[in-house]
Amino acid sequence: MAQLFSPRANIYSRVLIVGVLILIGGAGWATSAIFWSPSTTYVNVPLDQPVPFSHKHHVGDDGIDCRYCHTSVEKSRFAGMPTSETCMSCHSQIFPDAPVLAPVRQSFATNTPLKWNRVYDLPDYVWFDHSIHAAKGIGCSTCHGRVDQMPVTWRTTTLYMKWCLDCHREPQKFVRPRDKVFDMAWEPPRDQHAQGAKLVAAHKIDISGRLTNCGSCHQ
Amino acid sequence: MNEFASGASEWPSDLSRREFLRLSGATVALAGLGACTKQPIEKIVPHAKQPPEMIPGKPLHFASATTFNGYAQGILVTSREGRPIKIEGNPDHPASLGATTIWAQADLLDLYDPDRAKTVMHGDQPSTWNDFLRDVDLALQAQQPTGGAGIRILSESFTSPTLQAQLQVLLQKFPRARIDVWNPIAPDESPLRYDLSKARVIVALDSDFLFMHPAALRRARDFASSRRANENAAMSRLYVAEPTPTITGSTSQRAIFARSRRNSLVASASCRWVKEVSRLPPLTPGFARPPRICSRTETRAL
Structure with a gap:
């Protein structure tokens, strides 16, 4: 009986095996790279806005509290966006003729809303409520980063489910005193683990497992 | 009354069963692909001037009324971002006591009925209120000499004092006009208020x-x-x-x-x-x- 395989078949089979492994690994790597790349997650990608609003100027330089514009952050699931009227309450006096503010003036004069591009956008199948997070001592900067240092606004987190669960599994790592929630400069202390555990108890954060129930967020 | 577009429930004759299965198979396959796309950028549209009672993200509740045979029933309407989404009874209203009829529940669909008139129509053509008023004026002037003998107003029964007063004004101008009230479905019932809790x-x-x-x-x-x-x-x-x-x-x-x-x-x-x-x-x-x-x-x- 003749040989079915020539000596070359050894080479072919090795190349084939290694090649397929590389191909599978490469596909996995490429998928992961796309999944985590800023073009998919929008992390650190500033979006175009009708007005180039600078949190750095308003929060960092002027020291305006978050709640001056995001009025419903403690009352509602939606933090609230400032109305054109809110902008004009200052800008009718300060920079009343600045060209960049023309859309705001026009919006206020014609009573047509500004259309901002949403920077932090959760999928529609996720229920998120700002008020409960603020009430339990999760600070703005934990999720939104140092917006007081952002000349234009960008996303600092992926908003992937893994990221949500990192905190919902171990809230003691991130929770802070209630009076520091709107403090941009707050950093976790060295003994955050011990402090956080105390705050979790004080703020009555339910760590019995309810926070990681599917239904907590996918209602 | 149909909340779907006309013909939506008809089976299109040029679509065979085999073709339908092929298309639905492709739909399922493409729906899977849809998971691979990234989220499109969405807009946030705040009010230019916010109404004072509004907290974005929180529903508002309005006390209102629907009518049955012209009689009002108190309701509470839940509204989200300016869109009414639910009707329930008003517990403080004596004719509701917190309950609603099935019709009051369904009144919500009326608001989103695609057949609901969106504009003034003249025959098949869109028109304006000004044109309507002009045409009505002309028609009424033609009735002036006869005292409105040719005028008939058809209506469901109503209890609105405003409408009553307006019709009275009309009847004074056109004494021979007639208002006909009829309810297509519900029988006429006396509005007398019996206290059934005391009846044996x-x-x-x-x-x-x-x-x-x-x-x-x-x-x-x-x-x-x-x-x-x-x-x-x-x-x-x-x-x-x-x-x-x-x-x-x-x-x-x-x-x-x-x-x-x-x-x-x-x-x-x-x-x-x-x-x-x-x-x-x-x-x-x-x-x-x-x-x-x-x-x-x-x-x-x-």
Whole structure:
């Protein structure tokens, strides 16, 4: 009986095996790279806005509290966006003729809303409520980063489910005193683990497992 | 009344079953691919000037009313971001007491009905209110010499004092005009307010007062309270003569079927029944068989 395989078949089979492994690994790597790349997650990608609003100027330089514009952050699931009227309450006096503010003036004069591009956008199948997070001592900067240092606004987190669960599994790592929630400069202390555990108890954060129930967020 | 576009429920004749399966297979495959896309950028559109009572993300509740045969029923409407999404009864309204009819629940769909008029139409053509008023003015002027003998206003029954006053003004100008009021579905019911919670014996002649009635919600509540045996010395009794089966009839001790035009006959007989019934021992929950209020021959006569 003749040989079915020539000596070359050894080479072919090795190349084939290694090649397929590389191909599978490469596909996995490429998928992961796309999944985590800023073009998919929008992390650190500033979006175009009708007005180039600078949190750095308003929060960092002027020291305006978050709640001056995001009025419903403690009352509602939606933090609230400032109305054109809110902008004009200052800008009718300060920079009343600045060209960049023309859309705001026009919006206020014609009573047509500004259309901002949403920077932090959760999928529609996720229920998120700002008020409960603020009430339990999760600070703005934990999720939104140092917006007081952002000349234009960008996303600092992926908003992937893994990221949500990192905190919902171990809230003691991130929770802070209630009076520091709107403090941009707050950093976790060295003994955050011990402090956080105390705050979790004080703020009555339910760590019995309810926070990681599917239904907590996918209602 | 159809919430879907016309023809949406028809099976298109040029689509074979095989073709349909092929397309739905492709749809499923493409739906899987859809998970691979990233989220598109969405917009946030805040008010230019925010209404003071509004908290974005929180629903607002408005007290309002829907009408049944012209009589108002108090409702609470839940509205999210300016869109009404739910109707429930207003607990503070005497005709609702927190409950709604099935029609009030469905009134919400009216708001989103694609067939709802969006603009003034003249025949098939979109028109304007100004054109409408001009045309109506011309038509009314033509009626001036006859005192409005050719004017007929058709309406459902209504209780709005404003509309009443407006129609009075019209009737003063056109004394010979006529207003015709008619309800296509619900029968005319007297708006008299009975307190059913105090009634011991109720005889309903062709009156579906627990369901098809402007005060049905209130009356159902009152009727139920008069039937709570542990709170009352005796439950109230309900006897019904009706031409078709109704909710009220099925709730009664005894319903007999009688044509509406026999109502006077039933009514004259019912006086005697009420007397008889009031002599009966109090009805307790253990009382299984209701008494016959109508003899066999009487029933046949009806």
